[in-house]
Amino acid sequence: MTRLRIDSTRTTRATEVRNLVILGGSGDVGQRLIRLFSANGEWKIWAVSRRRRPADSAHPNLVAMTLDVAHHGVARALPEDAIVINLTEATPPRLVAEILTRGGTFLDTSATPNYVDGLAKAADGKSGRLVTGVGTVPGLSTLMGADLTRDARVRTVRVGLELGMGRHYGQAAAEWIFRALGQPYDDPATGRSILPGTNPWKFSFAQNEAPRMALDVAFPDKGIFPNGREGCVRHYLAGDPPLVTRFFAVSKWLGLGRWMAGHSLRLAEFSHWLPPIGPIRTRMAAVAFDRDDNEIGSHLFEGGDQADLTAAMILLAVEALRTGDVRQTGGNTIVDHLELAQALNGLRRHFPDVQTSHTTT
Structure with missing residues (x-):
């Protein structure tokens, strides 16, 4: 770990x-x-x-x-x-x-x-x-998406999170996963309420790796598009190994999504009795598209344990707040205090094995 x-x-x-x-x-x-x-x-x-x-x-x-x-x-x-x-x-x-x-x-x-x-x-x-948005998703993922939307052509950003199942996550995180994969959310493009997994997407979480399926879920998207800019942000969640994602996809197909959300507490407790499978790592992909759905660019990130990454992102945010504009009041987001390059450099101080890449089409 x-x-x-x-x-x-x-x-x-x-x-x-x-x-x-x-x-x-x-x-x-x-x-x-x-x-x-x-x-x-x-x-x-x-x-x-x-x-x-x-x-x-x-x-x-x-x-x-x-x-x-x-x-x-x-x-x-x-x-x-x-x-x-x-x-x-x-x-x-x-x-x-x-x-x-x-x-x-x-x-x-x-x-x-x-x-x-x-x-x-x-x-x-x-x-x-x-x-x-002071964390991993949202947080680091928000900075990845916001960096892509610097290009004025960007109209859609798809953000995929893949969680390695090599350890048991905390109770709160496990509960959230079951709720997020079973609770209806408002589609960002149409505004209609839909069930997670209705519009899955495939991400290449690493260069030269075959795309992996991820299920659409709801995450906060504030800060990714600048105020006043037209844009749509879609979020997705996947498990590593991919059979975890397929399990949730089958559960959705069987109509068990709302049941999972309603029993998230018990399911989270039960999941801690199951053996860990897969690696202990966190991977993210943010992909930008223009108004014709042509891919413009992407950011890839690979790090270790999600909880460690979240703690480090919080530390970086606190450091940025103490050296930033103290006059800011009211509600703002992580993008008002950190840029992607700053966050990545800070994470590398704590995790030398962090891997990132950027591609532009």
Whole structure:
């Protein structure tokens, strides 16, 4: 498994300790974040969990808190001057609004479009700053798509994510996969509600590799096309090995999609009893097309564990926020703070084996 490398030359100890709140601190990504930020004594980390304390609770600069973020008044238990990182879609928009009203900074990694839309509405008119798409997908994938749309000819971007099944993902991530592959979503071109897998697509996730099928799902797409530009973004999800994708495709054909979404909690728990198969890696492909559906260009990315990549992307976002335009308020996205080249260079500091490629047609 790929491990995060802490680059001590990139951090400096300050006389003032800064507060970092992690909502969902006991989860898969949360544990990696605690290790990343605990290596730098500049941060005091507040790890918030609804049910259990984080496993890495021995760090002297870590405060482990058990709080139900859905309850009223939670904001009063959190430090006011903190950067808040949201790793759970159980966080209600009203809590986000409270944090932003008192001038806080809120980073969100969520992958459900309706939830992200709710957070964006909560940020309207607030003095704080909400940054969405701080993760892998959305996040790094958003930067890949946004880089392609610099070409004014681009009208459609297709983004494919392939997850290696060589390890068991965290409970929240596993639940999300079952929900995303079974819950109807609004087609980005027609606006009609359709079931995932209705319009699959084949991606070559690596050069000189045969295309692999991926199933259409809903991901947030804010930031990929510049404001005011006409465009359509389609997202797809695949498993590695491909038989995982075929399994979900057959389940959809049998009409089990809505059932999977409704039983995502139990299915996620059951999946942890199954043996891991396939590699531990994350691959993404972003492909751009013009208005006649001719391919213009593409970006390919291959890295290690998805949770490690997400934690590293969050770290890069925090670094960019601290050196960027502090006047930005309200809702914005990762593309307002990072460019693709910056993100890739930062990821290579942590993962020397990251592979990327760009092609232009």
